[in-house]
Amino acid sequence: xxxxxxxxxxxxxxxxxxxxxxxxxxxxxxxxxxxxxxxxxxxxxxxxxxxxxxxxxxxxxxxxxxxxxxxxxxxxxxxxxxxxxxxxxxxxxxxxxxxxxxxxxxxxxxxxxxxxxxxxxxxxxxxxxxxxxxxxxxxxxxxxxxxxxxxxxxxxxxxxxxxxxxxxxxxxxxxxxxxxxxxxxxxxxxxxxxxxxxxxxxxxx
Amino acid sequence: xxxxxxxxxxxxxxxxxxxxxxxxxxxxxxxxxxxxxxxxxxxxxxxxxxxxxxxxxxxxxxxxxxxxxxxxxxxxxxxxxxxxxxxxxxxxxxxxxxxxxxx
Numbered sequence: 043x044x045x046x047x048x049x050x051x052x053x054x055x056x057x058x059x060x061x062x063x064x065x066x067x068x069x070x071x072x073x074x075x076x077x078x079x080x081x082x083x084x085x086x087x088x089x090x091x092x093x094x095x096x097x098x099x100x101x102x103x104x105x106x107x108x109x110x111x112x113x114x115x116x117x118x119x120x121x122x123x124x125x126x127x128x129x130x131x132x133x134x135x136x137x138x139x140x141x142x143x144x145x146x147x148x149x150x151x152x153x154x155x156x157x158x159x160x161x162x163x164x165x166x167x168x169x170x171x172x173x174x175x176x177x178x179x180x181x182x183x184x185x186x187x188x189x190x191x192x193x194x195x196x197x198x199x200x201x202x203x204x205x206x207x208x209x210x211x212x213x214x215x216x217x218x219x220x221x222x223x224x225x226x227x228x229x230x231x232x233x234x235x236x237x238x239x240x241x242x243x244x245x246x247x
Numbered sequence: 248x249x250x251x252x253x254x255x256x257x258x259x260x261x262x263x264x265x266x267x268x269x270x271x272x273x274x275x276x277x278x279x280x281x282x283x284x285x286x287x288x289x290x291x292x293x294x295x296x297x298x299x300x301x302x303x304x305x306x307x308x309x310x311x312x313x314x315x316x317x318x319x320x321x322x323x324x325x326x327x328x329x330x331x332x333x334x335x336x337x338x339x340x341x342x343x344x345x346x347x348x349x350x
Contacts, residue, residue, distance in 0.1 A: 066314075066317060074317065078325060082325070082328055082332075085328065085332050085333075089329075089332040090336070092333065092337055096340030096341050096344060097339075097341075097347070098344070114272065117272055118269065121268045125264070127307070135257070231307040235300055235303045238300050242293070246276075246279050
């Protein structure tokens, strides 16, 4: 058998059905596919923001509009919640129920803290006169981008908190599987991943 | 007991990753506060942003421990499509800016 024939046979056996070419269960694969499509949604939103920003003759200085240390604190909360989520996933793999519960509870607490901070930030800006298409800084697109980007992300954080709460209840009832915790974790880490891009591209640059 | 110790040793990856993310975030904010030259700032922040994304996807989401087929599907799918979106949309933004300045 030639080498090329062997490679062809191996590829055929992997993609020919009967085995998973990705080496993961269908539930986990579906979550990855969802993450890709949802990631593209955010890529589209960020590309739209980039277009509006480039097309605007001027753009407000973010440091004058936002209190950057507060946004940094929100980032800290989210990355810490990702670490606690990772701890829960690790515990689920090792069957350590006590740490699954602790990890999930701390992650939910982190998510709620982030949402509280975001609600405060929105309220503060709205009190300053920020609306979807008008604001005191003279660039209408600025607040449109802000509300759409952070609003979509915030809705994902809220969804994540709900998913994690359900996972926590299922763990307490003894119904959660290690894979279920891992899939919930994938979603939560994705929410953190998206924030890395929003924090850099919208708040810092 | 040994199994429990192993389990807790397994958490180390997540907290080391957390520490790196924290350090990178502090650097990013430090660069922002220092008012560095714009081009340098943009390049540095984008590099830090992509490094943080790689840490989260690789370690938190365990992508680097998955099979190559899955890694390629996720990374190439997102990066290529994202890059195409930006490359197609950004030049139009500059054209609109030039048109609005000319009128």
